[in-house]
Amino acid sequence: MVENEELQQEDGGPDRLEGRIIADRYRIANVVSAGANTVIAEAVDIEQDQPVTVKVVRPELAESAEFKRAFRRQAEVATALRHPNVASVFGWGDTELDGEPTVFWVVEYLSGGSLRDLFDRGLLLEPSQALVVGLEACRALDAAHQRGIVHTELTPSKLVFGDDSRLRVVDFGMAALIGIEAWGDPATVATHVARYASPEQALGMTVDAKTDVYALSLCLIEAVTGSVPFAGDSTVSTLAARIGKLMPVSADLGSLASVLERAGRPEAEDRYTAAEFGQALVQAAEALPRPEPFLLMEASLFAVALREKATLDELPDTPEAGADTETDEETPEPEPETDESVQDGAPEDEPLEDESSEDESADDGASETDTEIEIESPGESDSESDPEEAAVGAIVGASDLLGSDDAEPDADSVSDSEGPGESDSEDADADAGDSAGAIPLLLLTDIADAPTGAVQVADGGASTTASSGSTEEPIPTQEMPAEMVAAAAVATVGSVTETDVVDPTPSGIIYDDEDNGKPWGKILLLALVILVCLGALGYAGWLLVRTKSYEVPDLVGVEETVALNEISGNDWIIETEHERSDDVPDIDHIVRTDPAAGVILDEGEIFVVYVSDGPELRTLPELEGLTQEEALGMLTELSLVAIEVPPEFSETVPAGSVISWTVRGDASLTAGAQVLPETTIVLTISKGPEPRPAPALFNLTLDEATAATDGLQLVLERGDDVFSVDVEVGRVVLQVPPPETPVERGGTVTVQLSKGPDMVPIPDLAGMTLPEAEKALDDAGFVINSLLGTTEGTFVAISVGGEEVQPGDLFIRGTGVDLIFL
Structure with a gap:
């Protein structure tokens, strides 16, 4: 990862990136597009001297620290995939765009263009061709x-071809984050993204792997x-049109129709998984014709320049050596455009043979899509060629020595280091189209590996082309087992040339009379x-055929390229x-080897190196309901923060205890998902039930008060009843x-109910003196308001409110009375 690097540019926007260097490593060659979310540029990795694609996120998207953390996490995941x-x-880091901080990531350069590029040029695929594209996409999705x-945003522009004609799916992880x-x-x-959205995306629901399957269909x-359903x-109209609708398929799709219909069903659970989708495509292939190769277009002039540079690098610096005869005509040098006709995915040192050639009529000769294996003459072999190539060259050299004098090759027929397919007629170029930069797509699924030791040998056996000098008839390819190749190489090393043959004529010294009797x-x-x-x-033979053995070194923790270089010999x-x-x-360091360090291993045996894709992914546990201590202990054990x-x-x-939890930066992840170590988990801990305000219970009956407290999950307790002048009997007078x-x-709420007014009887005061009457009234709960008469007299009468009352009449405690004493 590259951090804290500034994009070295002047003000002026993405168009001014060309020629600038990011992270002191990536030189921008060409800005391909400047979209609303990212700026995509073709660049050169200065350290590795290879083309790459640099994608810079718009600063407004990368403003928050949360986005940058999520970006780094997605970059780690994408790198490990x-x-x-x-x-x-290949990498990622921080930079600046238009003076604002942002982030970028670097991916492999794919020069073959995308499926969208084909559509934009008005090109469509046959069902069998689309099947092969779909199968490779299913492998990536699975x-x-x-x-x-x-992925969540799988569109034709995300299906891109490399210069090896193999399909790649781009922007895993990043598309979901940015979108x-x-x-x-x-x-x-x-709208161009919505055309390939699933119904669940249209409804704003949670998406899963089945969303990618729908988009691929x-x-x-x-x-x-040529049209998108x-x-x-x-x-809005595009998204609404797919909700609850079956995928429309036509008979033009052939056996693909039923497969794509199921992959595009509106309910996610009814669709294939990516693996099932791929298996269904394989089964559908049985009912389709063999796919024909189709042309890919170079994505940009940058790709064409890279291809021309590679062609120039492959041209020899000096005239070819090793020809056995001199000719009057000068052998022409190959033109650069002939190298462009070599199919990507079939390099000159490892040519491929199309299996379809076995099915074609012998009268037609080798088809234009067949790739024949050619070898150089012994004089053209590079000094650094591998032993198997040297052995093949030795076989051809031996055939020159053993053939007749008439078998010497004509200078015009000697190959000029042409690559596979360059000996074909000009009609092949015409069929390929006139567009500059067109690359024939090899359907890698249908191409078999070249047979071991396959060598092109002419009928005359003297050179790589026919001895008559004619190039019209193709030279047949004959298979030679690897054992025969090795044996022929050994035999050639010890063979005797014409100059080494001993003259059988007897020497005179053998017949000398002095030595004749003592031989x-x-x-x-x-x-x-x-x-x-x-x-x-x-x-010498033992040295050639003996099996060498080497001790396995300790490579654990060593970077992959360093380790492979150490054992390359x-x-x-x-x-x-x-x-x-x-x-x-x-990442990319050796985890272990099989066999382990210290074991003696013979050459030619299998040696397996296990390369790290990073730390083991952690499966998120379910934390809800666990105590705080249990949750923290579990996360610590998983190396999660x-x-x-x-x-x-x-x-x-x-x-x-834990109420809820989320993964910071990606709330969609739930228990069972896998994350990298040190991923941050946000915990929400419970404080228990929230306190509730006590209800107002005054003047309610006991039943009414109980219902009010039960609704708030409170407990009602009844205290002692009290007298109340204002509250009816049985209703709440007080609450606590x-x-x-x-x-x-x-919690508990205590109430006291009313017993009604406190009524007391008038005492009998007959014959009492004033002091005796006062005491009796006070004990009974009455208050003396006035006294008429003398304090020395005896009780005559008692009245309340001006009306005379009799002993036993009931009045509210505290009622005032008037007395008469004479």
């Missing part, structure tokens, strides 16, 4: 889905028919010489596997705590 049909991510990665804000409101999504239908004039010494000497020669030849068959490891978390937000009240989760006082859930 390795598959032949997934575009490789690899990503198995790692929990969903997440727009999909928050589907109506704001760009739309791409394949467009590839054959459900496309409307606006984003045994010379015979013994000759025998000894023969034995020594035989021994030397035997030892051991002639082992290297197999590379990728796995995740916490012991070796650095926990942070807590302010606790919240919860009616269902006990205090101190008072209304609106916070009470914990399950």
Whole structure:
């Protein structure tokens, strides 16, 4: 990862990036596009001297620290995703665009253009061709889905071909990250993206791997028919048209129709998985004709320039050597455009043979799509060529020596280091089209590997082309087993040339009269010489055929390229596997080898190196309902980082337990998803139930008060009843705590009910003196208001409110009375 690097440019926007250098490493050659979200540029990796594609995020999208953290996490995931049909991510980092800080990432350069480029040129695919494209896309999707990665924005522009004609899916992880804000409101999504959206995206629902399957079905239908189902004039109409609708398919799709119909069903659970989609395509292939290759167009002048540079680098610096005869005519040098006719994916040192050639009539000769294997003459072989190429050259040299004098090759017929397919007629170029930069797409799914040791040998056996000098008849390809190649190489090393043949004429010294009777010494000497020669030849033969052994070095923790360079001279068959490891978390470093270090391994045996894709992914556990201590312990054990937000009240989760949790930067991830170590988990802890205000219970009956407290999950207790002049009997007079006082859930509210007024009887005062009457009235609960008469007299009468009352009459306690004493 490259950090804190500034984009070295003047003001002026993305168009001024050309010629600038990012991160002191990536020189921008050409700005391909400047969209609303990213600026895409073709560049050269100065350190590796190879073309790359640099994608810079618009600064307004990368303003927040949360986005940058999510970007780095997605970049790590994308870098670890390795598959032949997934575009490789080489690096990422921080930079500036138009003076504003942002982020960028670097992916492999793919010069073959995208499926969208084909559509824009008015080109469509046959169903069998679309099937092959779909199969390779399914392989990429399946690899990503198995790692929990969903593309979410699969369109024809994301299906890109490399110069090897193999399909790659680009922007895994990044497309979802950059598009997440727009999909928050589907109506704001760009129409060209909405055309390939799934119904669940149109409804704003959670998406999964089945969304990518739906999008791929739309791409394949467009590839054959030229139109996208459900496309409307606006984003809203485009999205609405697919909700609840079956995928429309036509008979033009052949056996693909039923497969694409299921892949594009409106309900996600009814669709294929990516793996099932690929299997269905393989089954559908049985009912389709063999796919014909189609032409890819160079994506830009940058790609054409790279191809021309590669062609010039391959041209020889000096005239070819090694021709056995001199000619009057000068052998023409190959023109650069002839190299462009070589099909990507079939390099000159590893040509491929199309299996379809076996089915064609012999009368037609080699078809224009057949790739024949040619070899150089011994004089043209590079000194650094591998042993198998040297052996093949030795076989041709031996055939020159053993052939007749008439078999010497004509200078005009000697190959000028032409690549595969360059000996074809000019009609092949005409069929390929007149467009500059056109690359014939090889359907790699249908091409078999070249047979081991296959060598092109002319009928005359003297050179790589026919001895008559005619180039009209194709030279047949004959297979030679690897054992015969090796044996012929050894035999050629020890063969005798014409200049080494001994003249059989007897020498005069053998018949000398002085030595004629004593030949045994010379015979013994000759025998000894023969034995020594035989021994030397035997030892030389043993050196050639012996199997060398080497000790396996300790490569654990070593960077992959360094490790492979260290064992490159051991002639082992290297197999590379990728796995995740916490012991070796650095990407592209060796985790382990098989066999392990210290084991003696013969050359030619299989040696497996396991390369790290980074630390092991952690499966997110379910944390809801766990106590805070349990959740923190589980996350620590998984090397995940926990942070807590302010606790919240919860009616269902006990205090101190987890109410909810999310992955910071990606709230869509749930339990069971896989994340990298050090991923941050945000925990929300419960404070328990929220206190509720005590209800107002005054003047309510006991039943009414009970219902009010039960609704708030409070407990009602009844205290002692009290007298009340104002409240009817049986209604609440007092409550504790008072209304609106916070009470914990399950807390108690105490009430006292009214017993009504406190009524007391008038006491009998007959015969009492004033002091005796006062005491009796006070004990009974009455108050003396006035006294008429003398204090020395005796009781005469008692009245309340001016009316005379009799003993036993009931009045409210505290009622005032008037007395008469005479």
